[in-house]
Amino acid sequence: MAWLLLVSLAWGFSFGLIKGNLAGVDSNFISFARMAFSLLVFLPFLRLRKVGRPFFWKLFFTGALQFGVMYIAYIAAFHYLQAYEVALFTIFTPIFVTLFEDIVSRQFNWAFLGTAVLAVVGTYVIERSQLLSQQVLIGFLLVQVSNLAFAFGQIYYRHLMKGQPQLKDAEAFGVLYLGAAAITALATLIFTPLSSLMLTTKQLWTLVYLGVFASGICFFLWNLGARKVNAGALAIFNDLKIPLAVTISLLIFHEKTNIPNLLIGGGIVLLSLFFNELVNRKQIRSL
Secondary structure, eight states: OHHHHHHHHHHHHHHHHHHHHSTTSOHHHHHHHHHHHHHHHHGGGOOHHHHOHHHHHHHHHHHIIIIIIHHHHHHHHTTTSOHHHHHHGGGGHHHHHHHHHHHHHTOOOHHHHHHHHHHHHHHHHHTTTOOOOHHHHHHHHHHHHHHHHHHHHHHHHHHHHHTOTTSOHHHHHHHHHHHHHHHHHHHHHHHOOGGGOOOOHHHHHHHHHIIIIIIIIHHHHHHHHHTTSOHHHHHHHHHHHHHHHHHHHHHTSOOOOOHHHHHHHHHHHHHHHHHHHHHHHHHHHHO
16 A cells, blocks of 8 residues: 555656646657656566466557556646646546456445545545536546546456466566557657657656656556555545645645645545545455
8 A cells, every 4th residue: 555655646746747847748749758768667677488478468458558548648638637637537537446346356346436436526525616618628538538548457457467476567567568658659650740849858857757757667566556455445546646636736836726625625535545444454354
């Protein structure tokens, strides 16, 4: 759980950095650059012989969806939304996480779904007065595509790795980034006007930070942590970054939000995490 908390804190800064430092840079190129740097971080640890060809392709397409499709939609949403709005519209991720877990495991857990719904309520409280203009609606739909891809990928990765006890996460994780880099490279080649692409030094270092740390190392820690907690806790941590991101956008990147709503909504999210732990402990004792 500590890994998930650390990553949530790191991701809280990413929303403001993307909106503030990378404004005007093509979203597909940003996605590709992040995944390319992430791939470079994990290439030295990749063990293709241990992965094997059939499992390689499962990981490849999981990465293409969880990180590639997710980033293409997620980064594009910043053209239509403020940074805190992008964060807030990820409130549906925990619902998707819980539902995908139930689908894959072929069971339905009302308790874990309840904790996810409570987290959604908490994050909704932060911005319940937001009106959906056409621009915001487009951004909202892009974020939901991102949410679906990220939720499915992390749940499917958990189940894939359960069947490979001899394989360490670091030995296989590069394949995920390879799949993500491939699909984002394709999107960049098709849609990005490369001849007019120019980066400042500040934008380049922002991409390095986001690619190496916020994406590369943090996604590894996130999927590693996802294997060590139940689906309910995983769903809650998907939303914990939202109050963090809004707080950081308010204090550091000077965006405006409703402070009382932030405090109330953040408190509800923490309450849902506490409730989830109680449910999980009861289940463990009953085994």
